[in-house]
Amino acid sequence: MASSIGGARPRLAGKLFTILAVMLLTSFAGAASAAIRTGGAPTPAGGPPPPGSPGGAADENPSAGALTVVSAKTFPRKSFYYGVRYPRLSYTIASTQAQNDLRIDVVDSTGRAVRTFYRNDVAPNVASTVRWDGTAANGRPARNGKYSFRISAQTGAPAARHAARSSALSLGFALYGFAFPVLGPHDFGQTGARFGAGRSGHTHQGHDVMANCGLPIVAARGGRVRYSGYQGAAGNYVVIDGKGTGYDTAYMHLLRPSLLRAGDLVRTGQPIGLVGSTGSSTACHLHFEIWTAPGWYEGGSPIDPLPQLLRWDRYS
Numbered sequence: 001m002a003s004s005i006g007g008a009r010p011r012l013a014g015k016l017f018t019i020l021a022v023m024l025l026t027s028f029a030g031a032a033s034a035a036i037r038t039g040g041a042p043t044p045a046g047g048p049p050p051p052g053s054p055g056g057a058a059d060e061n062p063s064a065g066a067l068t069v070v071s072a073k074t075f076p077r078k079s080f081y082y083g084v085r086y087p088r089l090s091y092t093i094a095s096t097q098a099q100n101d102l103r104i105d106v107v108d109s110t111g112r113a114v115r116t117f118y119r120n121d122v123a124p125n126v127a128s129t130v131r132w133d134g135t136a137a138n139g140r141p142a143r144n145g146k147y148s149f150r151i152s153a154q155t156g157a158p159a160a161r162h163a164a165r166s167s168a169l170s171l172g173f174a175l176y177g178f179a180f181p182v183l184g185p186h187d188f189g190q191t192g193a194r195f196g197a198g199r200s201g202h203t204h205q206g207h208d209v210m211a212n213c214g215l216p217i218v219a220a221r222g223g224r225v226r227y228s229g230y231q232g233a234a235g236n237y238v239v240i241d242g243k244g245t246g247y248d249t250a251y252m253h254l255l256r257p258s259l260l261r262a263g264d265l266v267r268t269g270q271p272i273g274l275v276g277s278t279g280s281s282t283a284c285h286l287h288f289e290i291w292t293a294p295g296w297y298e299g300g301s302p303i304d305p306l307p308q309l310l311r312w313d314r315y316s
């Protein structure tokens with residue numbers, strides 16, 4: 001796609017937009033059902049994720065009985081940072097005491113706690129929930145990987161697993177920073193699809209993900225929409241300032257104008273449009289760009305997105 005997009009960012013005429021918006025509402029239902037199958041409920045108007053559970057503070061004189069986890073369920077088993085659903089633990093403990101000072105740790109695959117939630121005076125046999133927003137103790141997004149919730153007493157003793165129900169206890173999940181932007185069959189094209197490939201008058205600033213028109217496109221990383229509009233070369237396009245990354249991601253040639261508007265907040269994995277071939281394009285595909293800080297035509301530079309796309313494709 002073009003390097004000439006920087007100047008004009010024309011807006012659609014209001015009348016035309018109204019017609020297309022009605023058409024898009026119909027298509028969004030299809031995108032929505034696909035998104036739900038892959039774990040994301042769409043929020044077409046955009047919106048920030050709800051806050052995660054508060055961390056709480058440790059009791060000054062912690063006390064707990066002998067603890068047993070009698071039920072534990074983690075949902076969903078795969079989540080994205082700033083995504084549609086946060087990892088959530090629902091749990092119930094049994095104890096030899098009426099009041100128990102607990103800590104719920106999010107532990108990585110090496111057993112290291114990356115985030116801790118303190119819960120004081122917890123009664124046995126009462127269901128509780130912790131929802132993790134994917135940030136580590138320093139407030140930064142946690143790394144990609146497998147995690148688990150760990151329930152223990154603030155005195156240090158881990159909660160035992162209820163022997164008879166052990167196989168039903170679910171505490172593990174995966175968290176990823178980015179989602180693959182096309183939901184459905186795709187490939188990475190020929191050499192002309194690559195970043196840096198020759199185009200008339202410029203070089204290719206993104207990677208072309210080949211996929212059928214009409215497949216949902218989702219935000220690789222949620223954040224704030226910088227631009228959503230139409231441009232002669234890009235066709236219908238959306239640019240998102242990725243939350244906590246410094247990177248912008250750009251999506252071009254969308255089948256129809258996105259419902260999103262500049263300033264909207266979107267979540268990782270949220271549908272933002274459909275694969276199309278609008279603008280300067282000869283086949284159905286998503287032209288995808290990644291720009292370094294401070295962003296897309298804001299002083300940043302485009303980088304080759306293919307290594308990232310290949311990585312995201314392995315788990316999305």
Ligand SMILES: [Zn+2]
Nearest residue numbers: 001207208287
């Ligand atoms: Zn392209």
